[in-house]
Amino acid sequence: MIRMILRRKISRVGLMTVLSLLTVPCGCARTSSSAADPVMPPAGQSRPKKLIQYGWGVPDAAELRQNHRQMEQDPFDGIGFRVKGRVPGSGSAAAFYAFRPERIEEAWLAADYEDLRHVRFEKFTDNFIVINAAPGTLDWFDDDHWQIAMHNVALNLDAANIVGCKGVIFDPEIYTLKDRMAPLWRPAALRKDPGKFERFAAQSRLRGRQFIETIGRKMPRAVVLCLILASYPANKVDAFHAPDVSAALTATEYALLPAFLEGMLDGIRPGMTIVDGNEAAYKYRTPIEFFEAYHMISQSTGRLISPENRARYQTQVQVGHGLFLQKTFRGEAAPENKARQFERIVYHALMTSDEYVWIYNEDWFWWPPRLRKLPHGINDAMRNARDRIAGRDPRLLRNLSTEADAPPDRQHRRANVTSLAPGDAPPSVDGDLSDDAWSNALRIGRFVMRGTQFDPDAETRAWITCDAEHLYVAFRCIEPFMTRLRAHGVEPDDAVWEGDSVDVFLSIGSAPEPFHHFIVNPNNVRWDGRGNDPASFDGRWRSAVTKTAGAWDVELAVSWSEMGMEPPSPGTTLRVNLCRARRAGTAGEFCTWSPVAEGFVEPTNFGYLTFR
CATH class of the missing domain: 2.60.40.1190 (Immunoglobulin-like)
Structure with missing residues (x-):
């Protein structure tokens, strides 16, 4: 009978796995373990958990200069921002689309650099420059292409250093630029002939090393928060159990991303950190999903890494989570119930991350001020989640109800x-x-x-x-x-x-x-x-x-x-x-x-x- 009840309550993972995960103080340095071992970080090395905001309405340098004091009133530890780098004669922004064979000139960023010299963050300690893999119009085998792309990346890093950024938000997703879209991570030639995977993967690994070394030269202790990383394609096709990992990865749109991570590990400096931002967490709704993801990223994905890089993966790759507001603040539920649900999601995301949770938005905006539109209770929900992580007395948490005297059984139908x-x-x-x-x-x-x-x-x-x-x-x-x-x-x-x-x-x-x-x-x-x-x-x-x-x-x-x-x-x-x-x-x-x-x-x- 006990077994029956447990199956009703926990249906997707074994009881012992869940119990072991529930006792894990995530946010600690990991050590290597066997496939059967639960994630058991050593005690006493817990990092402070941090919330980062990134999404539609991402500020540029001019908006930071104008509004950064107001931004710091919201319950984040930092933000992602962009520099635009206006192209003379066209006015179009180009700098954050760095993965391109067209050279961005430093003079184009002069206005951005000047604006950033007037930004003095006080509360936000972990800010990130956003660099996109878009438009992705690079040839993996063209050295000139990648030399130009890394020059473009370096200009963004110069901007980041002006305001003392913690590191880079790297978004591997390929977006359209002037109606062009390149399948960078799964080129047409690879799609047509999967037998070329090893050849392409070797080049992706080389370019990943160039990317991390470019960052390391400018920011020797940078945190590289990757919104999507190797765990995403690997988990999508269950490469962990595939008889032919290369063939499994070739079937995904991010086929070459794991090799790119290998290159980053090849070239990473001792003081640097890579974060698997786990964009797949957008859909997570239950604590078990977050715990399973922590194990999948820290352990299962780590076993796909080449032996020479596994120690670096264990010590220099963190588990993060991405949360998507629209997944919570939708439907017919009462506003306070949505806020309570978001508090729980943020809490479980923080609990099962090593350090960073990033919050993505589209229809809701914290900034710029003219577009600010937020659902009921969202900031207090995040504050409550952080206070719960810190062990604050639950009786002192903020009331998320729209009514001061909301009954305790309000959610009962x-x-x-x-x-x-x-x-x-x-x-x-x-x-x-x-x-x-x-x-x-x-x-x-x-x-x-x-x-x-x-x-x-x-x-x-x-x-x-x-x-x-x-x-x-x-x-x-x-x-x-x-x-x-x-x-x-x-x-x-x-x-x-x-x-x-x-x-x-x-x-x-x-x-x-x-x-x-x-x-x-x-x-x-x-x-x-x-x-x-x-x-x-x-x-x-x-x-x-x-x-x-x-x-x-x-x-x-x-x-x-x-x-x-x-x-x-x-x-x-x-x-x-x-x-x-x-x-x-x-x-x-x-x-x-x-x-x-x-x-x-x-x-x-x-x-x-x-x-x-």
């Missing part, structure tokens, strides 16, 4: 259900949701992802109704990958939750516990129990499932007498939750009606259902 009128036909429980009883039933509101306020990728709809004899529940599970449905189990009380399934929780009284628990899978194999013990309840209840091209529907009916309960009288409130475990087309998507923290079996987080 509430709904009212009306019994069927005498003479109304109940649902027939045949899997067909077209019965009139469902047309008039309570439609349960939006389902959210476990541990978040995010919408799942596949929608779940549900209805509840009742009469003097039964409670009736219906689900419509939208599923774009119907052919990939996973129905686990054959006999009643098999581990049906290990595949696609729906859950119904219903308290026996007004308190959350004890409760009844019912599970149905797409093959109508069922599990039931009082609490989480299948032996404690073996009731006679009905269920049916139908499948269509884009969904699977579930109906179930449980008699009040079978559950040992009287039919609820008007005004009675019971605790209820409806949940869905989705496995089709995904490693696991778990959503609930009333939000939960980690797993479905959280009675205190059940919603409230009042009978009318």
Whole structure:
């Protein structure tokens, strides 16, 4: 029974792995370990955790000069900024697009350098010059191209040194410049003939060394925060377990990026640091995802590095995370709930980074002042996350509610259900949701992802109704990958939750516990129990499932007498939750009606259902 509960709460990684990760003080220097070892940094070497802002509205030198004092009022440790380097006669900005065969002249940056001489940061200690790999119009085999590109990089570094930057934000993504876009990391010749991978990889490694050596000459203790690095393509194709790593990487758009990192490690100076900024964290919603990523970057990716560079990878490459505001501040959740969710995401990102977390924005802006537009509570959410990392008393954290007297159970869902009128036909429980009883039933509101306020990728709809004899529940599970449905189990009380399934929780009284628990899978194999013990309840209840091209529907009916309960009288409130475990087309998507923290079996987080 304990194993069953744990599988409901932690479904993607082994319990021992999770427990070991939860005890890891990330932010420490790492040591090499075997593939089976958990990440165990040595104690006493923890670094301060830092938040860096970078995104749309990234300031240039002129905006820094004008607004840097105001910027320092926001809860960051630093920012990413650009220098423009205006091309004479055209006025177009060119400097931050350094990876190009066209030479940028120092005179073009004269205005940027002058503006930066008037910037004196006081609070922001970790600022970064932004250098893009775009437009990426470089030939890996053309030495002249790369000599010019490194000259362009050096001009950016001169600007960074004027304001005492910590280092460089390097964005490998290739953006359009004047309608040109070059597949730098997977050239057409490599795409056409994957057999050329080793030849291209050798050149990428050479150029990576040139890049880090150029930075090192100008900034001997630079931090190079790479928004995307080797872990991104490696994890995308599971190169860690591929029989042919080169062939696996060639299939990705960042095929040559791991070799570029190898070159950076070849040429890195002892005082320098590379940060894998883990842009993939944009999509993370749960603590486990951050912990898994820390292990994947620090350990699994490290094992792909050549033996001569593994010690440098372990000691000079940090794990960071990128957070995308639009992934949190969207949907229908109340503003304070979104702020609380962002606080949790920032906290877990900081907890599982070695030092840096960078926050990316598009539709929301901290600056420039004329464009400033922020969601409710975002700055206080970040301050709370930082205070939690520092061990501050939780009672002293900032209130993120839009109301000063917000009740503590504000996130619990509430709904009212009306019994069927005498003479109304109940649902027939045949899997067909077209019965009139469902047309008039309570439609349960939006389902959210476990541990978040995010919408799942596949929608779940549900209805509840009742009469003097039964409670009736219906689900419509939208599923774009119907052919990939996973129905686990054959006999009643098999581990049906290990595949696609729906859950119904219903308290026996007004308190959350004890409760009844019912599970149905797409093959109508069922599990039931009082609490989480299948032996404690073996009731006679009905269920049916139908499948269509884009969904699977579930109906179930449980008699009040079978559950040992009287039919609820008007005004009675019971605790209820409806949940869905989705496995089709995904490693696991778990959503609930009333939000939960980690797993479905959280009675205190059940919603409230009042009978009318």
